[in-house]
Amino acid sequence: MELVSPYLDELDALIVKTSDGHSPAGRDELLGAYLDLLFKHRDIARLLDRDISAVSHPDVEKRLNGQTRRLRRLLAGAQGGHLATVRAEAALGALRRPALQLGRVASRDVRRLLVRAASAAASSK
Secondary structure, three states: OOOOHHHHHHHHHHHHHOOOOOOHHHHHHHHHHHHHHHHHOHHHHHHHHHOHHHHOOHHHHHHHHHHHHHHHHHHHOOOOOHHHHHHHHHHHHHHHHHHHHOOOOOOHHHHHHHHHHHHHHHOOO
8 A cells, every 4th residue: 555655645636626627728738747747656556557456455456446536527528428428538538548558758748649549539529
């Protein structure tokens, strides 16, 4: 638990400080901050993504699942239904996979591209 706490703590802080993840500007800000966090804690995020024993720890699993639900809710909006939830999960996945697979911190251009792609996935338009 101690190994993953810094990542989980910063993700909690990001979620708490986000008041609007559904408007276009709020969504891009949230997605950009989430991507930055994934890059900052890439080794821990990769461990949580790939090692079932790390995620199986009851405290970690509960906390991570709660954080993912809260991120989806922020992106989907208060009135978001099933499709909004699917779009929100697609947006998170559009950031998570590349961030964990890229060999280094993304350039500004790559970051902009990833946030734009994730934002498009989250958008209802």
